[in-house]
Amino acid sequence: MYSQAEENYLKTIYNLENRYGSDVSTNLIASKTNTKASSVTDMLKKLSAKNLVQYRKYQGVHLTELGRKGALKVIRKHRLWESFLVQKLNFKWDEVHDIAEQLEHVKSEVLIDKLDAFLKFPKLDPHGDPIPDAHGRTILNKTVVISEMKIGSAGVFVGVRDSSSEFLQYLNKKNLALGDRIKVIDIEPFDGSYHIETRTHRLVITNSVADNLCLKNVK
Amino acid sequence: MYSQAEENYLKTIYNLENRYGSDVSTNLIASKTNTKASSVTDMLKKLSAKNLVQYRKYQGVHLTELGRKGALKVIRKHRLWESFLVQKLNFKWDEVHDIAEQLEHVKSEVLIDKLDAFLKFPKLDPHGDPIPDAHGRTILNKTVVISEMKIGSAGVFVGVRDSSSEFLQYLNKKNLALGDRIKVIDIEPFDGSYHIETRTHRLVITNSVADNLCLKNVK
DNA sequence: TAAATAATTTAGATATAACTAAAAAAATAT
DNA sequence: ATATTTTTTTAGTTATATCTAAATTATTTA
Ligand SMILES: [Mn+2]
Ligand SMILES: [Mn+2]
Ligand SMILES: [Mn+2]
Ligand SMILES: [Mn+2]
Numbered sequence: 001m002y003s004q005a006e007e008n009y010l011k012t013i014y015n016l017e018n019r020y021g022s023d024v025s026t027n028l029i030a031s032k033t034n035t036k037a038s039s040v041t042d043m044l045k046k047l048s049a050k051n052l053v054q055y056r057k058y059q060g061v062h063l064t065e066l067g068r069k070g071a072l073k074v075i076r077k078h079r080l081w082e083s084f085l086v087q088k089l090n091f092k093w094d095e096v097h098d099i100a101e102q103l104e105h106v107k108s109e110v111l112i113d114k115l116d117a118f119l120k121f122p123k124l125d126p127h128g129d130p131i132p133d134a135h136g137r138t139i140l141n142k143t144v145v146i147s148e149m150k151i152g153s154a155g156v157f158v159g160v161r162d163s164s165s166e167f168l169q170y171l172n173k174k175n176l177a178l179g180d181r182i183k184v185i186d187i188e189p190f191d192g193s194y195h196i197e198t199r200t201h202r203l204v205i206t207n208s209v210a211d212n213l214c215l216k217n218v219k
Numbered sequence: 220m221y222s223q224a225e226e227n228y229l230k231t232i233y234n235l236e237n238r239y240g241s242d243v244s245t246n247l248i249a250s251k252t253n254t255k256a257s258s259v260t261d262m263l264k265k266l267s268a269k270n271l272v273q274y275r276k277y278q279g280v281h282l283t284e285l286g287r288k289g290a291l292k293v294i295r296k297h298r299l300w301e302s303f304l305v306q307k308l309n310f311k312w313d314e315v316h317d318i319a320e321q322l323e324h325v326k327s328e329v330l331i332d333k334l335d336a337f338l339k340f341p342k343l344d345p346h347g348d349p350i351p352d353a354h355g356r357t358i359l360n361k362t363v364v365i366s367e368m369k370i371g372s373a374g375v376f377v378g379v380r381d382s383s384s385e386f387l388q389y390l391n392k393k394n395l396a397l398g399d400r401i402k403v404i405d406i407e408p409f410d411g412s413y414h415i416e417t418r419t420h421r422l423v424i425t426n427s428v429a430d431n432l433c434l435k436n437v438k
Numbered sequence: 439t440a441a442a443t444a445a446t447t448t449a450g451a452t453a454t455a456a457c458t459a460a461a462a463a464a465a466t467a468t
Numbered sequence: 469a470t471a472t473t474t475t476t477t478t479a480g481t482t483a484t485a486t487c488t489a490a491a492t493t494a495t496t497t498a
Contacts, residue, residue, distance in 0.1 A: 005485060026446055039486055041447055046484095058446060058493060088307075089333040099327050106321045114308040224455060245476055258456055260477055265454095277463060277476060 002052075004105045007074045008033065009043050010052060011104075013063055014071035019161075023060040072136040078104040079125035079132075080115050086126040087119060093126040093178075094168030127168075128159025128178055128214060143214035146184065146194055147207055154183035155215030162212045174203055182215060221271075223324045226293045227252065228262050229271060230323075232282055233290035238380075242279040291355040297323040298344035298351075299334050305345040306338060312345040312397075313387030346387075347378025347397055347433060362433035365403065365413055366426055373402035374434030381431045393422055401434060 002010070012032050016024045026044070030037045048055040052067035063071060081103040085096040113134055116122075123139050125131055130138035143159055157180045160167065171177070176198070185202065186195040192207035205213075221229070231251050235243045245263070249256045267274040271286035282290060300322040304315040332353055335341075342358050344350055349357035362378055376399045379386065390396070395417070404421065405414040411426035424432075 003484075027444095035485095036487065037446060038448080038488080042485075085330075089330070089337055091329075091333070095329075099325065099330055102325045102327075103322075106318065106325075108318050108321075110310075110314075111304075111308070111318055114310070118308055222454075246474090254455095255457065256476060257458080257478080261455075 001107060002070060005043065006047065006050075006052070007070070007105055009047060010063070010067055010071040011074045011078070013053065013061060014068065014075065017062060022062045024062065025060045029061075069136060072132045074104055076132040076134075076136070077106070077112050079129055080112060080119065080122070082125045082127070083119050083122045083131070084115060087122075092172075093163075094165045094172060096126060097163050097165060124159075127163040129163075141216075143216050144218045146182070146196065146205070146210035146213045146215065147192075149184045149215070149218060151184055151187055153218055154181060155218035156180070157182050157213060158216045159214035160212055161214065167212065170209070174205075175201060176213070182213070220326060221289060224262065225266065225269075225271070226289070226324055228266060229282070229286055229290040230293045230297070232272065232280060233287065233294065236281060241281045243281065244279045288355060291351045293323055295351040295353075295355070296325070296331050298348055299331060299338065299341070301344045301346070302338050302341045302350070303334060306341075311391075312382075313384045313391060315345060316382050316384060343378075346382040348382075360435075362435050363437045365401070365415065365424070365429035365432045365434060366411075368403045368434070368437060370403055370406055372437055373400060374437035375399070376401050376432060377435045378433035379431055380433065386431065389428070393424075394420060395432070401432070 009029070012029055013024055016028055016032060020028065026037045026040045029035075029040045029044075033040070044053060044055045044061055047053045047067065048061075051064055052070060053061040053063055055061045078100045081100040082096045085091040085099060086093060091099075116134070121133070122131055124141070128141070128143075130141050132138050141159070144155065145161065149155070157176065157178055159178070160171070176182075180198045183197045184194060185197050187193075188195070188204075192210075194205050194207070194210045196203060196205060228248070231248055232243055235247055235251060239247065245256045245259045248254075248259045248263075252259070263272060263274045263280055266272040266286065267280075270283055271289060272280040272282055274280045297319045300319040301315045304310040304318060305312060310318075335353070340352070341350055343360070347360070347362075349360045351357050360378070363374065364380065368374070376395065376397055378397070379390070395401075399417045402416045403413060404416050406412075407414070407423075411429075413424050413426070413429045415422060415424060
């Protein structure tokens, strides 16, 4: 099927399309994958030749239907393995991403379907991200990031946009966990920082942190 | 740490040393890995430069202590993943080897130790092979292959030397499973084939099959 | 709109891990 | 002991996925 590098690009492009709109630039991909723009150009040509992306020189790329399907398979594998690591092997949510980056490239449809069944077909991974089923379908998980909320509004913390161990360890340190009710107390106009409140404590977070916390049932 | 290719060579050399004695030839490695002798020579030089093997031109190789430790880690991972696939995901013993060939290259000591604990520290994999513990130690598992047995002797079938799906499916078809008591009824001098008997049936196996079935408590 | 700047692509290089074909060394046979 | 055969190594090539530096195209600024 696809090489590891190809799978990583599919996943990255899929995620970037969702975050930043449907035409993804070379530099954006390069920065998210810690590679150089020239390397990205090379790979985009290859993906284009395989009909996985629509690519026009200098115009950015987006996934084709085939590419989207490929991306969803990789994402399904990644999130199921993360769920396995947390639920069955007792890893913490901040420890699983890098291991799942490796496990997601293991090739076997049967394996991943059996893993899905073993985990009782989870709908969300340990970071609150929806897990595509065997057909690539996910539940829709409508959330609002804190940076889009108004003063006085509140919701339930159900997901993160960044699941790097660095960010998650920061959240651990600040005693913020999935399921917490969070209320926006104040927004500092000077630097865009947020004063927020949980049931147990108050704290200040920067705008870039606020940009990565997803809340549900925001009112 | 080591690349996938390097890990595969370590594992192969370790297994060949045990089967055929301590100096392993280039061609033997090439045939077991489905590569060409010239490729093997290239890799042996690389492994030698990393102090993983002792290599002298035209004289074959053997693992150094460092290489042996590396090999045991790969084998530990392979066999633990095979055990997981059979015990937790309900794979059959003939379906797990190729998937484990991929999983064995996932890099994380913590992962494999947690997997070991999750499986309750199994001592043998689904093919009867001993699983090295975190320190590289295995139980000693003294077995005799049928091709070394005399007429009239019998034992318990506890392991296979070949765990390819082809061979295991052959055993399934012939209704031979681990735990079966097997008795040697006759040896055909003409072609070296074995007439054997289990509690439920009799059958004839070729010498090459007899060479791959390991029995315990042979009397 | 022309110049400056930024983004992207091309050209050429590197590392890994394969390969084929030819050369060299070792083992076997005459 | 020499010739033949087999095994192993060397030399040179290929594919993948990266890189740097230079060239090209697009965008922004003046
Ligand atoms: Mn992740
Ligand atoms: Mn996740
Ligand atoms: Mn195996
Ligand atoms: Mn096995």
